[in-house]
Amino acid sequence: MTTTPVTLIVVDDDPEIRELLADYLGRHGYRALTAQDAPALRALLVDETPDLLVVDLMLPGDDGFTLCRELRRDSDVPIIMLTASADETDRILGLELGADDYLGKPFNPRELLARIKAVLRRARAGQGPPAPAEARVVAFGDWRLDRLTRALIDTHGQQIPLSGADFQLLQVFLAHPERVLSREDLYVLTRGRPSPPLDRSIDVHVCRLRQRLGEDAQHSQLIRTVRGAGYVLTARVEALP
Incomplete structure (x- = not known):
């Protein structure tokens, strides 16, 4: 039986980061799609239902905060936010808006991969059927x-x-x-x-x-x-x- 790969979408306006992460995540078994900004992500979401989003905070036009707020209106898709800002206020605001995790730039792709796995585990634990000993x-x-x-x-x-x-x-x-x-x-x-x-x-x-x-x-x-x-x-x- 063929297993459907987990679909990730990386939203970042830096083409080098998009290419690096798509290649790296693809080599680890994920189906990695990319978008350069908010309009490109919205176009992707018409046909795609991702398992997780990696969203850069400082996007041109609608930034990561705007996207996170927009997505949380009708979706609980896990979101990991990326930022080059050292301001802890940005991190707190991102979490308040519904981001599941936060990673500062520059980062090691291995750390992002570990965070993706951890967030997906938490999401699956919440979406799966309750354990036998637990009431619904x-x-x-x-x-x-x-x-x-x-x-x-x-x-x-x-x-x-x-x-x-x-x-x-x-x-x-x-x-x-x-x-x-x-x-x-x-x-x-x-x-x-x-x-x-x-x-x-x-x-x-x-x-x-x-x-x-x-x-x-x-x-x-x-x-x-x-x-x-x-x-x-x-x-x-x-x-x-």
Whole structure:
């Protein structure tokens, strides 16, 4: 049986980077397509359904932020953002807009490959059927989570879709209710590797998840900050039939 290769799209206005990455990823078994800017990507997406996007932040015209915001309106396709900027604000904004990972330029293609594999693993874990020991729907606080559709459901039955990163983080909290989890715990459990020094991306993801749950950092009752220790999901988790 022939296995369909994973399709990646690299969006970068530098032709040398596009060619290098397409060749490198192709040699590692991926179907790598390229686009030089936002219009070229939109044209590709008419006929292609990629498994992951690698998007340069500083594109001519509509930049990576614009593309990420646009894609997140109706898609949860994993996105890795690339940037030559040293400004951490750009990194935080990219994560807030729904990027799944972030890599600074210049970078080693091997590191990008490792990040692609890690993000795809997380995405597949979220999209696959639940493990036998897990209920499809669980209740916590005033919310329910449908693990199959990855949708949060409020008390009125309204569904709120989650990105892959949001779903993965919530899954970690639901697996460890009423237990304080440090930033390092959360990073390892969601990314599968230790966090880089001074990395604060977990705080960004927790903030975004709180927003999905209708809370803010100052008044969060469901995911509380434990000063100097980390975060805790305060609600009990119950399986629903």
